[in-house]
Amino acid sequence: MQQPIFSDELTWRDRLRYALLRLPLFALLWWILIEGKLAGWWYGIPVILLAVLVSLLLLPAPRQPRPLMGTVRFVGFFLWESLRGGIDVALRAINPRLPLNPDLIDYSLRLPEGNARIVLMNTISLLPGTLSANLRDDCLQVHTLDDNPQTMQSLEQVETVVAQLFGIDI
């Protein structure tokens, strides 16, 4: 909380540029929220401006442009794997023998600190049989439903896909 409200790393011109880039995004979001009606703009314009301001306060760092292919691949991968995760856990829950063999495993991250790690941790939580439980330095503790050697491989795969989403080489 000791930091100044606006960090001084960015020039005002940069900030203006990001604001202009984010403006259409928030306008689109508002348009979806009011279900495409035209009547809401009297409230909408101040709200959108406020949202842009708040986003500049909370996320001032410029984002690198995301590689398009990486994004497409990530969305596809994510939807498919989360469906698999749901089916996997549902089958375990309805199975009378309750096939669980949970364990806590350590996974050393290759991704650098920042948003990429947050995305990775949230993704892991929705994939089959894994739940990110704790992050300490570069080591992520992952809770697994079924402790088998494949888990490590799939974690590495997830990390690769997330790295591609952010355009990072690992």
Add this chain to the structure above:
Amino acid sequence: MNISAGGFDILLAAVLPLLAWYVLSTRDLFKAVALFIAYGLLFSLIWVRLAAPDVALAEAAIGAGLTGALLLDTLGRIGSRDTSGAASAMEPEGGPPDARES
């Protein structure tokens, strides 16, 4: 359609007083707060069924969300360890777990 809607209403009307009783009568403060949050959200569904979505919105945001968060904060400040259930649940039953102190 009528059967489902009727069942929905009857179920809500039957469970809510029961939940209110639990909230008031339970000795474990944390349990009471958790039940209170659930109570608020169910109450909001009742407002939905009474065709008052605006009230439902207020009930969910203020009644369950904000009040729930404030109650949790209060519980943290007065020390929930004094209450029966929360205290016993915090003690690991056998040996140290895999948790490392951070």
Add this chain to the structure above:
Amino acid sequence: MGIIEWVTTIFLLAGAFFFFAGTLGLLRFPDVYNRLHALTKADNVGLGLITIGLMLQVDNWVLALKLLLIWFLVLLTSATAAHLIANAALRGGLPLWRRP
């Protein structure tokens, strides 16, 4: 019923099944970490299927986008919430259940 109605019906029923499985896991699984798995994953797939089923029925495609937005929001909050609870439980020293 037309073909779209049938597809919607299937999606809604499949979604309801996943919610049921999630609740079942919540009741049957042995510790907090396993229950988090069940609740987060099964319920998210359930909500996703119900969202898709309903998206097929709306007459305005902006509405479909709104439904998608709501689902995405739930996805984000529940993944974060699951991590927070697991993290707190771990630091709080809740023991891990292992198969005996």
Add this chain to the structure above:
Amino acid sequence: MDGLYLGVALFLLLNILLGMVRVLRGPSPADRMLAAQLFGTTGVAILLLLAEALAAPALRDVALVFALLGGLTVVAFVRRAWSPPTQVNKE
């Protein structure tokens, strides 16, 4: 179709009530907080179904609030209410 929507909504409500058993039984505070998450997701599904069945678009906004509040209460729980003995309070 409205009958189907209401039927599924009723089923989901039953599901929530079944899940409440876990809140009542605990044993740990974290178990009870799962209720917030249960309501977050299942409540959203119920509200979306009701919005379609009752032709009440405002209910989708209520669903949006449900989605956010589940997260809010969990954060309040983790940051404020549950300070485990091993952890020094840094507030």
